[in-house]
Amino acid sequence: MFSREWFVYVFGRWILLSGIAGAIMQVIIADKIGVPTFPAFLLNQLILASVFWYVDKYIFQRHFGSVKQMFKFPRVRGEFTPAHQFDKIAEEYSQFAEAYRKSPEDHSQWLHEFLDLSHAVEMTERVLREQGADVNGEFYKIVQQNKGKGLYDSNGS
Numbered sequence: 083m084f085s086r087e088w089f090v091y092v093f094g095r096w097i098l099l100s101g102i103a104g105a106i107m108q109v110i111i112a113d114k115i116g117v118p119t120f121p122a123f124l125l126n127q128l129i130l131a132s133v134f135w136y137v138d139k140y141i142f143q144r145h146f147g148s149v150k151q152m153f154k155f156p157r158v159r160g161e162f163t164p165a166h167q168f169d170k171i172a173e174e175y176s177q178f179a180e181a182y183r184k185s186p187e188d189h190s191q192w193l194h195e196f197l198d199l200s201h202a203v204e205m206t207e208r209v210l211r212e213q214g215a216d217v218n219g220e221f222y223k224i225v226q227q228n229k230g231k232g233l234y235d236s237n238g239s
Contacts, residue, residue: 095134107130111126153204154204158205164210168206177195177199
């Protein structure tokens with residue numbers, strides 16, 4: 083809990099940004115504009131909440147994957163194991179590879195198989211999440227490793 087990231091969040095986001103911004107907003111609304119203290123406080127909180135909704139959403143986007151839409155495909159009915167999904171990925175990859183080799187320049191000839199493969203990989207992620215695997219943590223590690231290798235643009239996209 084008391085990681086470097088936690089300290090940056092608590093002192094940077096809460097104390098510096100919210101605390102100081104809240105105090106300044108309170109002074110401006112109550113003292114400079116003349117709004118009574120309690121309504122000024124409520125207005126202050128509404129303004130800050132509207133701003134920090136986006137700040138917190140950005141900060142926690144990797145922690146709360148369920149906040150954003152994670153999956154493109156609906157979940158396939160049934161109970162699946164990683165072993166089953168491994169076989170499914172292998173099967174879908176074989177079909178994709180065969181279609182791609184026939185006509186690599188014409189994506190209309192292999193796009194369907196590629197998306198089937200993507201669906202199988204996505205379903206494997208669902209199975210792992212359902213079994214309690216820390217997929218977000220591993221995803222974050224991979225991104226950090228790749229950043230360290232210089233594989234991404236400087237803006238991270």
